[in-house]
Amino acid sequence: xxPRLHVITDDVVLAEDSFCARAERVLEVSRPIALHLRxxxxxxxxLSKLARALREGAASSGATLLVNxxxxxxxxxxxxxxxxxxxxxxxxxxRGILGSDPVLGASVHSVKEAVEAAAGGVDxxxxxxxxxxxxxxxxxxxxxxxLNSVGNHVRLPLLGIxxxxxxxxxxxxxxxxxxxxxLRGIWEAPSPTDAIRDYLDALESVHGVTPTNGREAxx
Numbered sequence: 001x002x003p004r005l006h007v008i009t010d011d012v013v014l015a016e017d018s019f020c021a022r023a024e025r026v027l028e029v030s031r032p033i034a035l036h037l038r039x040x041x042x043x044x045x046x047l048s049k050l051a052r053a054l055r056e057g058a059a060s061s062g063a064t065l066l067v068n069x070x071x072x073x074x075x076x077x078x079x080x081x082x083x084x085x086x087x088x089x090x091x092x093x094x095r096g097i098l099g100s101d102p103v104l105g106a107s108v109h110s111v112k113e114a115v116e117a118a119a120g121g122v123d124x125x126x127x128x129x130x131x132x133x134x135x136x137x138x139x140x141x142x143x144x145x146x147l148n149s150v151g152n153h154v155r156l157p158l159l160g161i162x163x164x165x166x167x168x169x170x171x172x173x174x175x176x177x178x179x180x181x182x183l184r185g186i187w188e189a190p191s192p193t194d195a196i197r198d199y200l201d202a203l204e205s206v207h208g209v210t211p212t213n214g215r216e217a218x219x
Contacts, residue, residue, distance in 0.1 A: 001032065002034075002064075002103070002123060002124045002157045002178070002179075003032045003033050003034040003063075003064055003179065004032075004159075004178060004179030004180070004200075004203050005033045005034070005179055005180060005181075005182070005196065005199050005200055005203060006033070006034040006035075006036060006126070006159055006161075006179070006180070006181035006182075007026060007033055007034065007035050007036065007181075007182065007183075007186055007192075007196065008036045008038050008161075008181055008182065008183040009035075009036060009037055009038050009039060009183070009187070010038060010039065010040075010183060011039045011040060011041045011042050013183075013187045014037065014038075014039040014042050014046065014047075014050065015039075015042070019050070020050065020053050020054065022187075022192060023035065023050075023054055023057075024054070024057050025192070025193050026186075026192050026193055026196060027054065027057045027058055027061045027063050028057075028061060028193070029061070029063075029193060029196050029197065029200070030061075031200050032062050032063065032064070033063050033064070033196060033200075034063065034064040034065075034066055035054070035058060035063055035064070035065055035066070036066045036067075036068050036083055036181075037050055037051055037054075037065070037066070037067045037068065038067075038068035038069070038083070038085075039068075040069065040085075040087065044070060044072075044073065047067055047070055047073055048073050048076070048077065051065065051067055051073060051077050051079060052077060055077065055079060058080070064080045064081065064103060065079050065080050066079065066080060066081050066082055066083050066103065066105070067079060067082055067083075068082070068083040068084075068085060068088075069082075069083075069084065069085055069087055069088045070082065071088075071089060071094045071097050071098060074098065074102060075097060075098060075102075079102070080102065080103055081098075081102040081103030081104055081105070081123075082094060082098065082102065082103075082104055082105075083104075083105040083106065083107070083126075084104070084105065084106040084107070084117075084122070085106075085107045086107070088106075090120060091104065091106055091116075091117050091119075091120025091121055091122050092119070092120035092121060093120075094120075095120060095121035095122070103123050103124075104121065104122045104123055105122055105123060105124045105125065105126065106120075106122045106125055106126070107125070107126040107128070107161070108125050108126065108127055108150070109127075109128065109129070109142070110146075111149050111150055111152075111153050114127070114150040114153060114154050115153050115154060118154040118155075118156055122156065123156065123157070124156055124157040124158070124159060124178070125150070125154070125156055125157070125158050125159070126159050126160075126161045126181055127142075127146055127147050127150050127158050127159065127160060127161065127177075128142065128146075128160060128161035128162035128181075129142060129161065129162030129163065130142055130143060130144055130146065130147070130160045130161065130162045130163060130164060130168075130172065131143070131162055131163030131164065131168060132162075132163050142162075144160065144171050144172055144174070144175035144177070145175060146175075147160055147172065147175040147176045147177045148175045148176045151176040157178035157179070158176060158177050158178050159177060159178060159179045159180055159181050160172035160175075160177045160179075160180050160181070161180070161181040161182075164180045164181070164182055164185065165182075165185050166185070166198045166199050166201070166202040167202070169199065169202035169203055169206060170202070170206050173203070173206045174206075179203060180199065180203070182195075182199060185199070186199070
């Protein structure tokens with residue numbers, strides 16, 4: 001099952017001394033989420049250390065633990081899966097290394113990229129940047145309509161990313177999104193755990209939360 005909420009990190013979040021403690025509290029949320037250890041400039045040894053520290057808590061809570069860009073860490077630690085970005089291996093190569101069982105996702109910004117990633121064997125796609133986001137300064141906001149365009153060409157769970165707040169969840173799902181991914185909306189909140197609950201409540205409250213246009217989750 002692909003969770004509807006994906007919680008993303010960055011280098012700043014991962015560098016905090018309190019990250020593991022905060023992440024453990026996040027994993028205590030009783031509803032399924034995916035936690036991405038994403039740190040483009042974070043050393044592999046630290047990503048590996050954090051993944052080791054969090055994998056037991058993720059397993060016991062039913063959360064999906066993913067490492068971004070580092071298929072080697074996913075394979076070595078037998079994690080739930082990996083997520084690919086622009087700096088990563090091509091999806092077809094990553095799938096060949098991981099095998100068929102681990103979850104594999106990819107970030108895309110156009111229909112062309114989405115079609116190529118889907119052909120490479122990914123299980124879901126991040127589609128963005130949908131709204132203006134501090135995480136992607138200078139990148140034009142595509143707006144939720146990009147989800148609908150991508151959904152007309154691929155049949156995978158699509159998750160909106162980029163400036164998605166709980167108030168914008170309805171727009172994302174209305175455009176054909178399966179779920180959402182968030183970074184600042186969670187880690188910069190006074191309580192990341194409460195923020196996650198806000199996102200999950202928004203996802204569950206939207207009528208027609210089942211993906212539209214025939215796109216279904218792998219559950």
